[in-house]
Amino acid sequence: MTGLLDHMRTHATPPRFLAALRALVRTDSLWLIALAAITGILAGCVVSAMTATTLLAHQLLAPGAGRLSGLKAIDPVRALLVPTLGGLLLGGVGALLARNRRFTPIDPVEANALHGGRMSLRDSLLVALQTVLSNGCGASLGLEAGFSQLGAAFGSRIGRQLRMHRADVRLLVGCGAAGAIGAAFDAPLAGAFYAFELIIGTYTLSALAPIALAAIAALGVVHATGMVTPSVLVSTPVRIPAVAYVPIAGLGIVAAFVGIALMRAVTLTEQAMRTLPLPEWLKPALGGLLVGLLALISPSVLSSGHMAMQMGLISTPPLLLAAGLLGLKALASAISIGSGFRGGLFFASLYLGVLTGAVFAGVLAPIMALPVSVCSVVGMCALAVAVIGGPMTMIFLALETTGSLPLTSAVMVSAILSSMTVRRTFGYSFATWRFHLRGENIRSGVDVGWMRSLTVARMMRTEVPTLPATATVATARDTYPGATPRYIILRDAHRRYVGLIENTQLHARHYADTTPVTALVQTGDETLSPDTSLSCALDSFERTTRPALAVTNENGMVLGLLSERYVLRRYAEELERTRRELAGEKHKH
Known part of the structure; x- marks a missing residue:
């Protein structure tokens, strides 16, 4: 290939x-x-x-x-x-x-x-x-x-x-x-x-x-x-009574918290592995040994768990066994990722969801008789939504796996509630949670790269009017007698940034001619770095409530000037371009 x-x-x-x-x-x-x-x-x-x-x-x-x-x-x-x-x-x-x-x-x-x-x-x-x-x-x-x-x-x-x-x-x-x-x-x-x-x-x-x-x-x-996944035969109900949607909704919420616990367990396992006095290359071997020990209890913890998931859908394990297998599989998956193995949690979350549904059905049995097969499929999809994200993905997976519209409707309810619960209480799927731990604020594949590539250095105006910081208001008025420029940057003897003033302030009558121009600099003044992204620049304008900010390097030397009006205009232009691309409109050459 x-x-x-x-x-x-x-x-x-x-x-x-x-x-x-x-x-x-x-x-x-x-x-x-x-x-x-x-x-x-x-x-x-x-x-x-x-x-x-x-x-x-x-x-x-x-x-x-x-x-x-x-x-x-x-x-x-x-x-x-x-x-x-x-x-x-x-x-x-x-x-x-x-x-x-x-x-x-x-x-x-x-x-x-x-x-x-x-x-x-x-x-x-x-x-x-x-x-x-x-x-x-x-x-x-x-x-x-x-x-x-x-x-x-x-x-x-x-x-x-x-x-x-x-x-x-x-x-x-x-x-x-x-x-x-x-x-x-x-x-x-x-x-x-x-x-x-x-x-x-x-x-x-x-x-x-x-x-x-x-x-x-x-x-x-x-x-x-001939490498197609073996088909799953699940006994599906002809219809699901309306009253059953209440516990089904509850199962969606329960699956969400199980998914959150799994993601937290992966992070805790990684942190525990980092504290061990072992070289990095040896930690996967330790993880493999631990997974092997768990496999002695139940081989279902090995690999992705796809065949175990199918067996669980066909013949659901009883309450205590399901709870034990749930804990073993979750622990094995957390150890595998935490110790450095490569792989995903999509397949694993499906098996964990089946076990979660079986446990839920067993706990619910004394109160309400809900088919275990229904709980297993609903739990499978709800937990996968919590870990992977994508409720529509799991709704269609349920439909293609079972071919049952009533069961797919139940999955839709649980998937939506699972997604909402994770968003409100945790805020991330497994993939985006990993990005968060690395310092990346990514919630999906929506294109936000243009905001990071559009830096202050690419937007700033490099030719800016300046004045010595030692000048007086009278000197400044003589240098810039008209209404332009709108902003003037003050620099010291070494040409480093001191402050930024507006021309309207300079020509205000209540300032005496002998007033130093540094008195016109507002409190809370700050500068932008040339590598600052568009989104961070917008945050700075909102935080300081200033219409324009100076751009300086690490030594305080003035590089240029950036106004909020121009940043907002560029932001609107890029949003419109992105909207056109998403709508499939023809590119302009």
């Missing part, structure tokens, strides 16, 4: 061909849809290859078995040895990559939010390999992070190779993720809305055809290769 795109990057691909293809894509949306289909096919190949590789690696833990989480028992020696050695190998690879400053993987959400869809195919391939190694040795994580990472990276590479517009590159990144998730779950609608809700950040009619086609194309590939 990488060879195809590496070939496009070489001189063997005629520049005229790329230029002609680029012109076609920019003038006719049908060519963009064709590129979306190619991206989906590549994403389907990614899912098939990674799934086949991990199933092969699982033979080290359980020879002759299929998916690990469906095992009834496991050899104790293999359970302890394979995850530990896998963690040791992963730690060694991580140590080598840490020496390479070029390895800075950017996930699809961050790429679309901050970098205009720019992703490194090389880094994404390494992340996918790390994910395969983690899942293959039994770490309690899913492959979906690697699926979407590499699928989206192919879309990004195609878009950048053709020098497409920023909005089109972001769309192809979404196509890659849609294809990966749709193929992984055998659910193209869920994959499409995963892209809309999490990767692109919004739904637009113009993006529907490319996203949908990419998801369907990827699904066709996994069906053709």
